[in-house]
Amino acid sequence: MQLMEGEKEQIISCVDEVLSNSTKEKEDLIPILQKVQARLGYLPALAMEKIAEGTDVPTVDVYGLATFYNQFRLNPPGDHEVKVCLGTACYMVGGDITLESFERRMEINEGETTSDRRYSLERVACVGCCTMAPVVVVDDEVEGKVTPTRVDGIMLELEGKNGKSGDNNSSNAGQNTGSKDDPTKEVGEQK
Amino acid sequence: MSELVKITIDDREIEARVGDKLLWTALENDIYIPHLCSIKDEKRPNASCRLCFVEIEGVDHPVTSCTRKVEEGMVVKTRSQRIDRLVKTGFELLLSDHDLKCAQCAANRKCALQTIAKERRIKLRQKRFKLIERDYEIDDSPAEFAYNRSRCVLCGQCVWADREEAKVGAIGFTQRGINRAVTTFEEIPLADSICTECHLCVDACPVGALYYKSDLK
Numbered sequence: 344m345q346l347m348e349g350e351k352e353q354i355i356s357c358v359d360e361v362l363s364n365s366t367k368e369k370e371d372l373i374p375i376l377q378k379v380q381a382r383l384g385y386l387p388a389l390a391m392e393k394i395a396e397g398t399d400v401p402t403v404d405v406y407g408l409a410t411f412y413n414q415f416r417l418n419p420p421g422d423h424e425v426k427v428c429l430g431t432a433c434y435m436v437g438g439d440i441t442l443e444s445f446e447r448r449m450e451i452n453e454g455e456t457t458s459d460r461r462y463s464l465e466r467v468a469c470v471g472c473c474t475m476a477p478v479v480v481v482d483d484e485v486e487g488k489v490t491p492t493r494v495d496g497i498m499l500e501l502e503g504k505n506g507k508s509g510d511n512n513s514s515n516a517g518q519n520t521g522s523k524d525d526p527t528k529e530v531g532e533q534k
Numbered sequence: 535m536s537e538l539v540k541i542t543i544d545d546r547e548i549e550a551r552v553g554d555k556l557l558w559t560a561l562e563n564d565i566y567i568p569h570l571c572s573i574k575d576e577k578r579p580n581a582s583c584r585l586c587f588v589e590i591e592g593v594d595h596p597v598t599s600c601t602r603k604v605e606e607g608m609v610v611k612t613r614s615q616r617i618d619r620l621v622k623t624g625f626e627l628l629l630s631d632h633d634l635k636c637a638q639c640a641a642n643r644k645c646a647l648q649t650i651a652k653e654r655r656i657k658l659r660q661k662r663f664k665l666i667e668r669d670y671e672i673d674d675s676p677a678e679f680a681y682n683r684s685r686c687v688l689c690g691q692c693v694w695a696d697r698e699e700a701k702v703g704a705i706g707f708t709q710r711g712i713n714r715a716v717t718t719f720e721e722i723p724l725a726d727s728i729c730t731e732c733h734l735c736v737d738a739c740p741v742g743a744l745y746y747k748s749d750l751k
Contacts (some may be wrong), residue, residue, distance in 0.1 A: 388720055403708065410709045
């Protein structure tokens, strides 16, 4: 996953801070990883390298730990997070087919994030509403009886939201910069 | 320095050092016990291959001989119905996802799996478990050797060599469950990692997962 502008500095300062508040012992590795993930939302390769350096553990062991536990994610959460349930009930009625449809639509594998960071896809084990199987959680909203056709629908809705939120963001950003610029201009003019 | 005592393995009286691991005492006395993951100098054995079971008089269940220390007057059996059953199951599970193309394998005829199969008369082609076909890409990036993940038995001999002998730390166990593997950081090719290509790991591999390219005909 390509790092975004300024992300590198953010990762380094985050890891440094977490490490400075820890014992830097091997036993402390899991809490360190948890804290870094809580701040960054995921564990970038750079963070794992820095943690390995700080705790004097081979980088591959940090990677081993991060890939062993389900709680750690190696890819950043997307703007829209899709979680496909593969609990017993969902699996029995074809949750894996639903997951596959998402993988095909997003052109990524389970556990990954699209390169534009719009979507991330995860599998979960039981959301708690098995009567609606197969269940998918899209940005904290539960969708029931998700067939591959419904997957297309969900993706269309998300694409629609993207357009809107994208516009909103850009207009907001425009307003913000405008309002920031204006006072200085005024000040400048006044002076 | 350590005390010498007499123990009995398969009706043979043997002089052994107290505190030594049973597996290695037996092997040193030419008594074969199947094993893959045991490392003589390792203080806390992984005991992960589940093949070195023995029965000890006075102990209810078969135990792994790689973790059991020699005690005075121990009476050990390396074969029994219970042991054979455990070893057969463990072995068949190991082979259920093993790339069994011995004829095309660099370790053919010197493979630890073949030795175990021969010694314990277990078939290499097991039919009890559903075969999982592995088709991992072979990492042939190093100059002299290559790594075929589909043939790895996860014994950890290479990781030990990498850490304790070479002191590099390029490879380690990653992922979980059925996807467990020995890989580099981020699963990049060995040549792109911090691997120094000292090939101590290749020498340590008991099967044909890490092999010299020159051994492949």
